Amino acid sequence: MEPELIQHLRESLPASSRLRIGLGDDAAILDWQDRDDLVVTTDLISDEVDFLLGEVDPRRVGRKALAINLSDLAAMAAEPIAAVVTLLLPHKPPHGTTLELATKLYEGMLPLAEEFDCVVAGGDTNSWNGPLAISVTAFGSCGDTAPLLRRGASPGDVILVTGQLGGSILGHHFDFTPRVREARRLAETGLARVGMDISDGLLLDLSRLLKESDAAAAVDLPAIPIADAARQLAVQSGQTPLEHALADGEDFELLLVAPPTAAETLVADGLLGTQVTAIGSILAGEGIWADHVGGQRLKPQGFLHQ
Template sequence: MSHAPDTDDEFAYIKWLRSELPPQTPRLELGPGDDAAILRVEQKERLVLKTDSVLEGQHFILKAPGVHLKEVQGPAATPEEVGRKALCRCLSDIAAMGGVPIACMAAVALPRGAGVKLREQIFLGLSKACATYGVSLAGGDTQSWNGPLMLNVSLIGEMQGERPAIRGGAAAGDVIAVTGSLGGSILGHHLRFEPRLTEGRFLVRHGVSAMIDISDGLSGDLARICEESSRRYEVGADIAAEALPVSKAARRLAKLEGQGGERALEHALHDGEDFELLFTAPAFRWQRIVREWPFDTPVRALGVVRERKKGEPAIRLLRKGEAQELALKSYVHKL
């Protein structure tokens, strides 16, 4: 890989980007360098569209001289990790639909005067992630301003004949399940997670009734499934504390905080940016999922969707069979 030109000329930077692009899909008819990108699409195909941003100070703290974080704050992000995370957040949402990613566009707002190395490494992280997950970088935009680093990625995918998994399909009696382990992502997982693309594709083919990626926290994201699935009649969820896959990072974070297992469980229930797949499925389909699951990524049942009666909480936590209301402490975006 060559180095980005040490100049403030936008077009010189674009020319360098074009020379360093990862392999492109043959369906990308016109890529970076024109007013817009052209992608060939077959008729009657469902496209999946997603856009998301990462903001310095909100989704990461940028590694730099003089930046020293407490251990409980997790590691500072390298520019390469920022580029990777920006794409992988979108990929995780495509995974939650059961889709297949095709191409993306990226827009970056650089802090004015940040220097050539920052923009070079951000692109390197984005480019490597595109190559890893088979995504064509079709174009984008670069700006500078008197503010923090911001990177936006817009991603397009397709369903390739499958019906997308949505949040609003859960029904009473469905099994609630999750991939991977939960909690403590601040210790580094939020920068280095693997979007569950192949797992999401498998699950949509096996008829899950609802699915979401855990970006804000298990409790809040499960509540969103229940809310979106309550259009015909109200549904809630019961999950067992003993079934929760508490991650090693959650236990380590609790220890750093001077606390024990109960705090680790809190992290598993409410921490954001796990980027695992939370889904529901009828019992007979869940049995088939378990029987045919081909991945190293663990998958486990957490509980069951129930019909929600008036006055009942949306989410209940079962401890040794006894139900108690689960407060929703996961992340909430404030505008």
């Protein structure tokens, strides 16, 4: 790591009692007392694939790199504790110097880290002739609560989603708030133990959950909560708002599965502090069906298909 950046980080990273040894040594040492689990996730975003560096404020890119990892911790109902950051910086960024770029990436990341009490415990900074890539590894713990897993959905269970879906590309994919608080509240109620975050599109992610649970699903299409952005995008895309809600990536909402009475409580009680909608049910067999088996079969990509 460049000495200027280490210096800058040392000055800008908030102190934390959980960080026994931080920047300036070969590794960080975190206090893991009273925890018996380590939940780990890692996710990378890169220029031209996940964003266009020439067209976006790098602070939003830095924020997103952390937010998608916090969303993965939320997907396990884990409490975020710390993260490490690896930057692969271009020698010649579209705007400003390499050091300025690194600084802005961190400026975008740190307020989000602080919001979720997640220590940035250092990282690795490299520069090269290639484009920008940012890899974050985040650590958390489920404490005394059960994790939210993809396996375990049973026929008769209800499928739920938080928030509204579709059209994320209009801005939500940078500015979303990872559903960490909602997932922790859910874990504390014990009402659902099966779920994940929606990162690649509702139908595609649902198909992954069904694969791990060895089950099928009926989706109640009129019940899908459609985001305003999906309607806005549909005006010019040639797709319907519903198609956007079913297939667009990067909603970063929670997809949950719960037994019927627990599902009713979650929908009615506002326990999670956000909108929760029942959108279907788990069936035996395989596939995702509109309304019932033998109805229209929905392809995991989300395009309507017989």
